[in-house]
Amino acid sequence: MIISASFDTKDPSQWFNRALQYGDGVFETMRVQEGRIPLLQWHMQRLQHSLVKLKLNAFNDIEIDQALAAIKNLGQQSWVMKLVVFRASQKRTYQPLTKDHEWVLSVEPLVVDDVAEPMQLGVADNHLSHQERLAGIKHLSRLEQVMLADELNDQPGCDDLLVLDRLGNIIETTYQNIVLIKDNKLFTPDLSHCGVAGVALSWLSSAEKVRKIDIKVTELMAFDAMMVGNSVRGFRPVGLVKNITAKNDISFATEHPIQDNISRVWLNLFS
Known part of the structure; x- marks a missing residue:
C-alpha cells in the first residue's frame, strides 16, 4: 500500500x-x-x-x-x-x-522464513550487459533481471541463480549479492561494469574488509564458504551450486566462524 x-x-x-x-x-x-x-x-x-x-x-x-x-x-x-x-x-x-x-x-x-535453510543455486544462461554508467545503482529499468529470474521457472530445484556478465565473470544472483570466504578472508565480485551494489553488502564492507575480484563459475571450488544476501533478508549460506559444467556440482560448508558471526551481528541489528 x-x-x-x-x-x-x-x-x-x-x-x-x-x-x-x-x-x-x-x-x-x-x-x-x-x-x-x-x-x-x-x-x-x-x-x-x-x-x-x-x-x-x-x-x-x-x-x-x-x-x-x-x-x-x-x-x-x-x-x-x-x-x-x-x-x-x-x-x-x-x-x-x-x-x-x-x-x-x-x-x-515482511514474511521471513522461520528456518533459513542453505540455498541451492543454479547458473543463468543469459548474461548481464556492461553499462558502466548504470553499474551499482538500482535503477527502475529491471527488464534484464526479470528475464534472468524467469529462468528459475525452468530450474525448480534452485532457490536462485548465479548471473554472469558477457566475459563469464560472476556478478550477482537474480536478487542478491555474493560473498565468498577463503582463508578467513571475504571476497565479492567486482561490480564496476554491471550489477547492483547492495546495501547489505555495503553494510558488511563498512565493518569488514571485503575484497573485490573477478571470478569464473568454475573457480568457486577454491572457496571454503559462500553466502548470498540483500537488505531485506540478510545473509544466507549457500550449500550447493548445481550443474557447473553440466555434470559437476559444487558443495560448500554451511557453517563457518566468519559466516556465523555475520549472521549473528545481522540478527542483532534487526532485533
Whole structure:
C-alpha cells in the first residue's frame, strides 16, 4: 500500500510519468523493524549516489523526513518499504529536460522464513550487459533481471541463480549479492561494469574488509564458504551450486566462524 508521496496519487494523470514510461528513476527497498530502518544510512548513501548518476536533484532532508514520518504509524510489525524516485513530468521525449524529481513510498508486510535453510543455486544462461554508467545503482529499468529470474521457472530445484556478465565473470544472483570466504578472508565480485551494489553488502564492507575480484563459475571450488544476501533478508549460506559444467556440482560448508558471526551481528541489528 502507498503511505506517502510527493504528488496526488489519486490523480490518474500523475501516473503517466517517466517512471512508468521509461524507467527514468531509481528505487530503494528497505526493511522496517519496529518503526525504524536499521540500514537507513546505507540506503540514503546509495540513493543520493544514484540520483547523481541520473543527473537528478538530491533527495533533501525535508523530503526524507516527510517520507519516513509515515513509518511511525506502522506499529511493531516488520515491513518491506519501497521508495521510488523518478524524474518529474516533462514533454514526451527520451531526452531528460529537468533535474527535478517526484517520489512515492509504499509498504507491504515482511514474511521471513522461520528456518533459513542453505540455498541451492543454479547458473543463468543469459548474461548481464556492461553499462558502466548504470553499474551499482538500482535503477527502475529491471527488464534484464526479470528475464534472468524467469529462468528459475525452468530450474525448480534452485532457490536462485548465479548471473554472469558477457566475459563469464560472476556478478550477482537474480536478487542478491555474493560473498565468498577463503582463508578467513571475504571476497565479492567486482561490480564496476554491471550489477547492483547492495546495501547489505555495503553494510558488511563498512565493518569488514571485503575484497573485490573477478571470478569464473568454475573457480568457486577454491572457496571454503559462500553466502548470498540483500537488505531485506540478510545473509544466507549457500550449500550447493548445481550443474557447473553440466555434470559437476559444487558443495560448500554451511557453517563457518566468519559466516556465523555475520549472521549473528545481522540478527542483532534487526532485533
